[in-house]
Structure formats: structure tokens, C-alpha cells
Amino acid sequence: MSIDTAPKQSWWNRIAHPGQFVRWTQPLLWPLTAITVALFLVGLWFALFNSPQDYQMGDTVRIMYVHVPNAWLSQFVYGTMAVSALGTLVWRHPMADVSMKAAAPLGALFTALALFTGALWGRPTWGTFWEWDGRMTSTLVLLFIYLGIIALWRAFDDQLRAARIVAVFTLVGAINIPIIKFSVDWWSTLHQPASVFRADGPRMPPSILTPLMVMFAAFTFLFVVLQLKAMHTEIKRRRIATLQRRVAQGQPA
Numbered sequence: 001m002s003i004d005t006a007p008k009q010s011w012w013n014r015i016a017h018p019g020q021f022v023r024w025t026q027p028l029l030w031p032l033t034a035i036t037v038a039l040f041l042v043g044l045w046f047a048l049f050n051s052p053q054d055y056q057m058g059d060t061v062r063i064m065y066v067h068v069p070n071a072w073l074s075q076f077v078y079g080t081m082a083v084s085a086l087g088t089l090v091w092r093h094p095m096a097d098v099s100m101k102a103a104a105p106l107g108a109l110f111t112a113l114a115l116f117t118g119a120l121w122g123r124p125t126w127g128t129f130w131e132w133d134g135r136m137t138s139t140l141v142l143l144f145i146y147l148g149i150i151a152l153w154r155a156f157d158d159q160l161r162a163a164r165i166v167a168v169f170t171l172v173g174a175i176n177i178p179i180i181k182f183s184v185d186w187w188s189t190l191h192q193p194a195s196v197f198r199a200d201g202p203r204m205p206p207s208i209l210t211p212l213m214v215m216f217a218a219f220t221f222l223f224v225v226l227q228l229k230a231m232h233t234e235i236k237r238r239r240i241a242t243l244q245r246r247v248a249q250g251q252p253a
Contacts, residue, residue, distance in 0.1 A: 032225045033225050035221055036225055039217050051065075065211055071114040074139065075177050084096045084099040085167035089171075097167070102233075108147060110219075111139060115136075115143065138180045138183055142177075152166050
């Protein structure tokens with residue numbers, strides 16, 4: 001009787017291989033997509049038909065159910081990128097830079113949607129599409145940071161070299177996240193202080209909080225689905241680039 005004495009790999013090491021990562025996560029895409037669609041259907045039904053009008057803003061308040069989750073994701077995605085940047089610089093995890101590159105366009109999209117929906121909400125509420133207050137300005141800066149990161153990735157043919165440079169830039173840019181978070185406390189701003197994630201609990205009635213939390217979940221699941229799909233695409237793109245280099249050098253594919 002033989003005894004297998006080979007050390008077992010941790011899940012961290014198992015998902016380090018791009019092929020294993022795709023194989024493990026590919027079956028998750030359809031279930032996660034179904035959950036995302038279901039959450040959006042439930043959240044939109046609550047938001048449009050089962051939540052009250054605001055006594056001042058009327059139906060305009062329903063923009064909140066799209067604006068707030070996108071604003072949350074604009075920062076959450078950057079936090080994901082910052083963790084991935086640490087994975088690239090500190091742990092040299094092979095999938096960290098793939099995650100970082102895949103998340104950047106998604107973060108830019110969510111940030112742009114947050115700014116756009118905020119402008120739509122601000123016009124009837126504040127009388128202006130844009131005001132240079134602390135939160136709006138720092139969120140605009142975040143969008144520029146995302147766009148700069150995307151440009152950096154595209155400026156290098158060597159993605160491994162680009163990953164280290166982008167990781168440093170990402171970590172430096174992370175200083176903007178607490179500025180966005182605490183801007184309403186530090187400066188005079190049109191935005192109200194936090195009313196959902198508070199130490200003493202949310203300051204919203206259940207009729208508003210419930211659809212908002214469902215939409216939070218829906219947009220978060222949407223990010224997970226898009227992130228996994230983008231990572232799969234990036235892995236395949238790098239495989240093709242590697243094969244092309246081998247063929248160009250006369251090596252077997």
C-alpha cells in the first residue's frame with residue numbers, strides 16, 4: 001500500500017494557474033448571471049412600484065436606486081484593484097494583475113454612471129447638473145484615475161512590466177477613496193452624510209431601504225459576473241499573444 005505524501009496545494013495556489021482559474025470559475029457564470037437578473041427584477045419592481053415618493057423630490061428620488069449602488073461600486077471596484085495591486089507587488093500572484101486589469105474598465109463605467117445619474121438627480125433637486133463640491137469633484141478625480149490606469153495598461157506591450165507600474169499607480173491613487181468617503185464630513189457639500197452604512201444603523205424606512213439594498217446586491221453581482229468574464233477574456237488574450245510570439249520565434253506552439 002502506497003501513501004501519497006505529496007503536499008496538498010492551498011486554494012490560493014490552485015487558482016494561481018490561469019487555466020485552473022478559468023476551469024473553476026466558468027461554471028459559476030450562468031448561476032451568477034441568473035441571480036443577477038433575478039435581483040434586478042426584484043429590485044426594480046420594489047423601486048418603481050413598491051417604494052414611496054419623496055415628499056420633496058417626488059418620483060425623482062427613484063434615481064437613487066441606480067445612483068447610490070453605482071457610487072458604491074465606483075469605490076468598491078477600486079478597492080478590489082488596490083488588493084490586486086498588493087497581490088502583484090507583494091505576493092506576485094499570477095492572477096492579481098489579470099484581476100487588476102479586468103476591473104479598471106468596469107470601475108470607470110460604474111463611476112461614469114454614478115456621475116451621470118447624480119447629475120440627473122441633482123438638476124431637479126439642487127437646481128444644477130453639477131456643483132464643484134467635495135464628493136462630486138473627488139468622484140470625478142476617481143474617473144480620471146481609472147482612465148489613467150486603462151491608458152497605462154495600453155501603453156505597454158509587456159503586460160508583466162505594465163502590471164508592476166500600474167500596481168504602484170493604483171496604490172497611490174487609493175488615497176482618493178477615503179477623500180470621497182469623508183468629503184461630506186470634511187467640507188461643506190450638497191451631499192448628505194451617510195444614511196445607510198452607519199455605526200448606529202441605517203436612517204431610512206424599510207420601504208426605501210429594502211429596494212436600495214436589493215439594488216446594491218444586484219449591481220454587486222453584476223460586477224462579479226462582468227469581472228469574471230473580463231478575466232477569462234484577458235487570460236485567453238494572453239494565451240494567444242504567447243502563441244503568436246512562439247510562432248514568430250520559430251518555436252512550437
